[in-house]
Amino acid sequence: MKRTFERAALVAALGLAVPLAAQERPHAFRGATLYPISSAPIQDGVLVVRGGKIVAVGGPGTAIPSDAVVHDVSGKVIMPGLVDTHSHIGGGDGGDRSAALHPSVRILDAIDARDDGFQKAQAGGITTVNVMPGSGLLMSGQTAYLKVRDGNTIYDLLLCRDVQKEVCGGLKMANGTNPRGEAPMPGTRARAAAMVRERFVKAQEYRDKVRKAGGDASKLPARDLEMETLVEVLDGRRTVHFHTHRADDILTAIRIGEEFGFRPVLHHVSEAWKVADQIAAAKVPASIIIIDSPGGKLEAFEFSITSGAALEKAGALTAFHTDDAITDSRFFLRSAAFGVRAGMSRPKALEAMTLAGARMLGLENRIGSLDRGKDADFIVLTGDPLSVYTHVQETWVEGKKVFDRANEADRKYAVGGYGVYRNAAMHVHTGEEGHR
């Protein structure tokens, strides 16, 4: 009786996918060290996936379905597909220089799914990515949460199912020096904060009007795409991804979020090591970047690789990101190693590559750990995830292998070759700005 009910629930949950899944054989991976992230590592583990989902994770005694395709991955390491909370692959753009705030601009309207950046991400073990517009504007537009599937169009990559009805990403904001400039840009930091606050006050008023109309179309305010987006932020349905470096800018981002009732995800956060306690106290997550030297611009001058350790100690939710092309998606795993080098614990450093990022995107129920029922997004590594000598051997997205280092057509995206990355040069980045 109970089993029947479970099956019915499963059928309902999977919907149309069921007939296909029923035909598809499960895949079982046997012999690897598993890093589920949500629990301790499992030696000689077994991972079973079916229909794009994880159906079993456990030790050597875990049952393998009789019809499963069995992969002997002895000596290898399997961990969840990496989550990159901040990337610029896909050749997309964002708002232009006509204004400082562009909440209605969607990067999904400008992404090329065939951009070789996605192949690089697969080669680097990234299975979910938040593709963002740049940081040269206070609000450069809506971001897109993508699965790094093999895709032909943006629709093959999006995590959301219906772009017309769903919230398919976050909202990119920035403070500090990048968005400053001649009018209509703010000339100072304080002016920048005031402009953002004014816009959110308008959004509050817009929301009040909509609420007062109570469904009466004649009383609704005229439709305003920018206001609609900001109301999603106010209602907690769209996450703000806030580019911020300097300690005072970090606190400004937190302050604006507190005033309008949202918790931004802080991005880059070069000086997080100075204000880790404040970040933790505000319960605001921080997605940090590892770069090989400080500077390049004034506000990254006091960058330190110790930020990850400081945030861990303070108890803040911490993830890493590539900011590709600032750092290359293929080398994303370096971030965890540098985190540990500077004092992070191994479990937190690996969580920062996976589950922590999933939480920041509000996708922790679907991705970020090896748990039954989650999407079958995982990577097969040749060794310790923190070792430079380790390669991503295979990348699987929703039960489908999208990268295999044994296959030359895939391997070339990991190591390069004549004309391999030509695609990137074909995108002419104009309009917005050069800032990442």
Added chain:
Amino acid sequence: MSRRNTLAALAALAAAAPQVQAPPLQAQIAVRGETVYTMAGAPIRDGVVLVRDGRVERVGPAAQVAVPAGYRVLTAKVVTPGLVDAHSVVGLAGALGQPHDQDQLDRTSPVQPELRAFDAYNAREELVGWLRGYGVTTLHTGHGPGALASGQTMTVKTRGGDVGEALVDSATMVAFTLGPSVAANYRSPGTRSKGVAMLRAELVRAQEYARKQQAGGQARDLKLEALARVLSGELPALVTAQRVPEILAALRLAEEFKLKLVLDGAAESYLVADQIKRAGVPVILHPTMVRTGGETESATLETARKLRDAGITVALQSGFEGYVPKTRVVLFEAAIAAANGLSVEDALRTVTIDAARVIGADRRVGSLEPGKDADLVLFDGDPFEFTSHVCAVLIQGVVVSETCR
């Protein structure tokens, strides 16, 4: 008085190739490592390096090298020679990325070989200390890519309060660039072939100048004088050339003008390795993790390995970075090369002895041998693992860094 001293110091500098200043009096040091990569022979298990008066005194297994009384003993898992960054702009380019700290390229004219690196080097630059902290002790730095001839390079140690204290070699090479980056910085040359033609014309003028100068009575021309030093082979031509057409153009120029050529960047060098080998030209390869796009769209992680297999001397560089990060670290670049086909020892060569050879500093640095500068790096694990730390750095026998980072 003080001004007179400064002038005297400047005069000494201008006299070219200033002599090494004697290091300050110091304690003698013994460095003991579970593995000592001397880069002159096989690694030594449980090795000892004795340091006396700033130089390597003795190197060998602990069983054979007794530590004299009074020596301070430092221990490490792994010991390597101080790292040599074969091409950087650090010290001319600073961390801030603002106009006032970016002196690696002058855009008023595309041919300026007379610009001297030591006239612009900031020994106290933040990035110099950053690199030192990661074990880089010798830096071949100066004018960057982006001009047909951007200026001279020099070799420094990553220590000292001013250029005089840091200097190893005041003029190491003249930096040339072929390719589209030149057209991006100047009105002319606007094309790659025009760039080659302009450079040939300048070199022909310099040949003429050198002939006349030998005859006597020739008025000095600093630009042609610098090019004449390249033509005579006194200064190698460091030619940044990423794609095959530019690499072949550089080889042609070297053949035509009998230049002592060092290829730089060389993203597509693996496609013409046999020709580079035949020309006997060493390569200062782009950072392994160079951004792929434009001229470097065909860069690979395996190029260092392929060139080495072809018998070409390969060094790695941090190169020039225009944004974030402001410099790369050759230790990390060599690590990625080691993860992509080079053995650990061969990857170390690209940032120690082979780098020293390519920049002509191997008599002093690049390996741990008696008489050489006591530049050492002490690691707490495999130097290439990103989880390992550099725990001490010695330059000429002085412990310049003793924090694990």
